[in-house]
Amino acid sequence: MAIERTWTAFAVATVSALVAALVVTALVALIVRAAGRRRRWPNALVRRARIPFRIFLLVVLLWIGVDLTIPVGDYQPVVDQLFLIATIALGAWLVCMLAMFLEDVALARYTIDRPDNRIARRLRTQVLILRRLGMAVVIVLAIGAILLTFPGAQAVGTSVLASAGLVSIIAGLAAQSTLSNVFAGMQIAFSDAVRVDDVVIVEQEWGRIEEITLTYVVVHLWDDRRLVLPSTYFTSQPFQNWTRRTSELLGAVEFDLDWRVTPHEMREELDRILARTDLWDKRVSVLQVTDAVGGYVRIRILVTAVDAPTLFDLRCFVREEMIVWLHRESPQSLPKSRVRMVDEEPDISRKPARNAKRGQEASGLFHGDVGAEGRASLFTGPIQTAHVDPDER
Numbered sequence: 001m002a003i004e005r006t007w008t009a010f011a012v013a014t015v016s017a018l019v020a021a022l023v024v025t026a027l028v029a030l031i032v033r034a035a036g037r038r039r040r041w042p043n044a045l046v047r048r049a050r051i052p053f054r055i056f057l058l059v060v061l062l063w064i065g066v067d068l069t070i071p072v073g074d075y076q077p078v079v080d081q082l083f084l085i086a087t088i089a090l091g092a093w094l095v096c097m098l099a100m101f102l103e104d105v106a107l108a109r110y111t112i113d114r115p116d117n118r119i120a121r122r123l124r125t126q127v128l129i130l131r132r133l134g135m136a137v138v139i140v141l142a143i144g145a146i147l148l149t150f151p152g153a154q155a156v157g158t159s160v161l162a163s164a165g166l167v168s169i170i171a172g173l174a175a176q177s178t179l180s181n182v183f184a185g186m187q188i189a190f191s192d193a194v195r196v197d198d199v200v201i202v203e204q205e206w207g208r209i210e211e212i213t214l215t216y217v218v219v220h221l222w223d224d225r226r227l228v229l230p231s232t233y234f235t236s237q238p239f240q241n242w243t244r245r246t247s248e249l250l251g252a253v254e255f256d257l258d259w260r261v262t263p264h265e266m267r268e269e270l271d272r273i274l275a276r277t278d279l280w281d282k283r284v285s286v287l288q289v290t291d292a293v294g295g296y297v298r299i300r301i302l303v304t305a306v307d308a309p310t311l312f313d314l315r316c317f318v319r320e321e322m323i324v325w326l327h328r329e330s331p332q333s334l335p336k337s338r339v340r341m342v343d344e345e346p347d348i349s350r351k352p353a354r355n356a357k358r359g360q361e362a363s364g365l366f367h368g369d370v371g372a373e374g375r376a377s378l379f380t381g382p383i384q385t386a387h388v389d390p391d392e393r
Helices: 007-035 041-069 076-108 118-147 151-162 164-174 176-191 263-275 308-329 370-380
Strands: 199-202 205-212 216-221 226-230 249-257 285-291 297-305
Touching: 007 041, 041 076, 076 118, 118 176, 118 205, 176 205, 205 226, 249 308, 263 285, 263 297, 263 308, 297 308
Parallel strands: none
Antiparallel strands: 199 205, 205 216, 216 226, 249 297, 285 297
16 A cells, blocks of 8 residues: 655654654663663663664654655655765764673773772773774764765765775875874783773873873873873883782882981881881881991881872871981981081291202203203204205296
8 A cells, every 4th residue: 555645644654753763762671671680781771872772763763754755856865865864873873872881891890999900900991992993983984974875975985995095005104193003002902011090100200090092091190180192102112000910019218317326226116107007018117227428327218008109108107207206216316417627727838849959940841951952943943945056046
């Protein structure tokens, strides 16, 4: 039976498509939630894909209804092309949301809010890179498909494909730095050299890896600044990774003190200081005299903590408490500068020695003896010229 192409039928088809889209999306959400009632992923899927799925389904149903009921006219190809473009764009949106849902499922079992999170940080870094790469590919393909819906773009696409070799060379030279950053980002994701939430020292700055993309890495510095570095930096420049395997670190506290210091008493005080704090992880506690030159004695204290922030606070705590103890219990150990004062004036009455023979000058390179004067004559003597007979002129 042929469907009547009238504006009334078009309006009925539009309303029917809207109702059908709402009913289908409600049934799909109900089925998904019932299938995974004891799991979290159905709620994550509904939250991510509900809106794009509804809009995508509505546009497809509207396209079918409009194509069957709209009155015939010159505008019909334009309407079909608009629906095709909308379908491609919404389909790409839906695919991107599904990629984000898969990311949520992959990362749900690996959280980074626990002490031993190295594997979780590595997996999170790899999943984020793959998600961004997949979304970039989907968006590029969607834009290309939309452009190919225009008749003029098809001819351009054919000519571009015919000269793909030259275009690829030019594009490769123009985007050399961008492509190198993209490959560097993928290398970072799978080489496990640096991960999200790693503590690093880059450009003499201390911070945490906050974000890793295909082209750049964002480092959250200790004073809430953000240092943005290209991905190639982490594949071509040396940097410190304080959480490469574990987050436990060892730090030093140094003092320049007087020679009257008593190291064994400082060791006893260090034990008392560490016993009063939870910052110390009880692994290493060492106090040693590492140098004793230049008027001072160098005391170095080594302590350990579970991570870099805790170690920084522990070093400050030990330094402050040890300074208080030195002022209170061992003031003689505080550094002092000693100066020796000598009350003595030079004897200006002493006369310089004279030669044994009065009037005799000290010999030198060009005066004082026969040899010296001979050497001087080579430079100051008369210049010998050839004698020419006047009759021979």
